[in-house]
Amino acid sequence: MTATKKSLKFILLDILYLAMIILPFAGAIVLKVLITPQTEGVSLTGAIILWQIPMPLQDLYITEVQINSWAVVIAILGLVLFLRHGLSVKPYLKRQLVLEWIVEQCDNLVMSNMGQAFMGFSPFICAIMALSAFSSLSSLLGIFPPTSDLNIIAGWAILVFILITYFKLKGGFFHYLKSYTEPIAVMTPMNIISEFATPVSMTMRHFGNVLSGVVISSLLGVFLSSLTAGLPGLLGQIPFLRVGIPAVLSLYFDIFSGCLQAFIFAMLTMQYVANGFPGEAYEKRLKRRAERAARRAAEKA
Amino acid sequence: MTLAIGLILMGCAIGAGLAMIAGIGPGIGEGNAVAAACTAIGRQPESRGTVTSTMLMGCAVAETTGLYGLIIAILLIFVAPNLFVNILVAHAA
Numbered sequence: 001m002t003a004t005k006k007s008l009k010f011i012l013l014d015i016l017y018l019a020m021i022i023l024p025f026a027g028a029i030v031l032k033v034l035i036t037p038q039t040e041g042v043s044l045t046g047a048i049i050l051w052q053i054p055m056p057l058q059d060l061y062i063t064e065v066q067i068n069s070w071a072v073v074i075a076i077l078g079l080v081l082f083l084r085h086g087l088s089v090k091p092y093l094k095r096q097l098v099l100e101w102i103v104e105q106c107d108n109l110v111m112s113n114m115g116q117a118f119m120g121f122s123p124f125i126c127a128i129m130a131l132s133a134f135s136s137l138s139s140l141l142g143i144f145p146p147t148s149d150l151n152i153i154a155g156w157a158i159l160v161f162i163l164i165t166y167f168k169l170k171g172g173f174f175h176y177l178k179s180y181t182e183p184i185a186v187m188t189p190m191n192i193i194s195e196f197a198t199p200v201s202m203t204m205r206h207f208g209n210v211l212s213g214v215v216i217s218s219l220l221g222v223f224l225s226s227l228t229a230g231l232p233g234l235l236g237q238i239p240f241l242r243v244g245i246p247a248v249l250s251l252y253f254d255i256f257s258g259c260l261q262a263f264i265f266a267m268l269t270m271q272y273v274a275n276g277f278p279g280e281a282y283e284k285r286l287k288r289r290a291e292r293a294a295r296r297a298a299e300k301a
Numbered sequence: 302m303t304l305a306i307g308l309i310l311m312g313c314a315i316g317a318g319l320a321m322i323a324g325i326g327p328g329i330g331e332g333n334a335v336a337a338a339c340t341a342i343g344r345q346p347e348s349r350g351t352v353t354s355t356m357l358m359g360c361a362v363a364e365t366t367g368l369y370g371l372i373i374a375i376l377l378i379f380v381a382p383n384l385f386v387n388i389l390v391a392h393a394a
Binding site: 201204205207208209211212215260261263264267268 | 358361365375
């Protein structure tokens with residue numbers, strides 16, 4: 001394929017991928033407009049429940065947040081497919097350079113924080129960072145950001161907790177149990193508490209940061225519209241101060257804080273997994289296992 | 302009944318205000334962290350990137366206690382009054 005000429009199939013696929021990015025968000029915005037009840041001024045509510053599916057233990061609530069978070073997932077998938085479309089050894093598309101930059105940055109981050117042994121984690125870290133960042137940034141479009149709902153982040157944190165425990169168990173089950181009695185046996189309850197505090201604090205940190213942004217933006221909105229409410233005539237009808245001024249706060253709370261929290265969530269994931277992994281015990285266990293296998297082979301022979 | 306509901310609302314509001322005292326700690330702590338980072342960058346300007354990312358990471362971790370306070374405050378304002386009033390009504394009935 002030459003550098004300038006793109007085939008029709010290529011362009012059609014491009015359009016499909018771009019639609020995959022845009023349409024979910026458009027759908028989420030339409031849904032938001034359709035289901036949001038009329039309220040006076042600014043109201044602070046949680047996610048709106050759309051459907052309620054009966055389940056054995058507890059009813060499953062399908063809320064706005066699930067829809068938005070799936071929209072974000074599909075949009076990220078579309079973005080990645082768009083970026084990787086037309087990869088070649090000699091890059092002739094700008095998007096390939098962007099993609100290479102992203103992959104390189106993520107690899108560097110994982111390399112410097114977790115080490116060579118955990119390079120397989122790079123896609124997961126990149127995915128969790130993208131998911132978190134795009135979820136927070138989706139509030140710029142006016143839809144309910146998935147990260148300001150506790151359940152979504154709790155899900156991620158539980159996933160990370162399972163990962164941490166899985167890597168801790170790699171050193172053997174007894175080594176894992178013994179790690180609770182470090183440095184002395186009296187500390188066991190403390191260690192158990194701190195073990196369960198990990199996902200809780202990860203959840204609360206991310207959720208609290210995004211939620212504080214949402215609350216403060218809403219309060220500012222109420223304040224600004226109450227300033228103009230007293231003015232006579234048409235001026236009092238239109239809260240014109242609410243145009244533009246909240247954007248300054250949004251710059252911090254939505255863009256900076258959202259990206260920072262995504263980075264920190266990924267950082268903490270890397271730190272916890274890499275620090276929890278008992279390298280020496282794992283090597284010993286591998287060696288023991290190899291010896292046992294060798295002995296068994298010798299017995300058979 | 303009205304008095305009881307008023308007392309519940311008052312308690313929730315005062316509690317939410319008190320919960321936000323938790324904001325003092327992270328404020329001081331993050332201030333210290335940023336001051337130390339400034340000193341470090343002043344001493345070794347070439348280590349700016351590493352110091353900044355480490356500082357942001359530490360700040361975010363230090364912020365957690367303040368955010369716990371915030372979440373308690375928000376629960377007290379938006380969730381607790383409804384819950385407590387419902388319990389009260391159920392008791393009275």
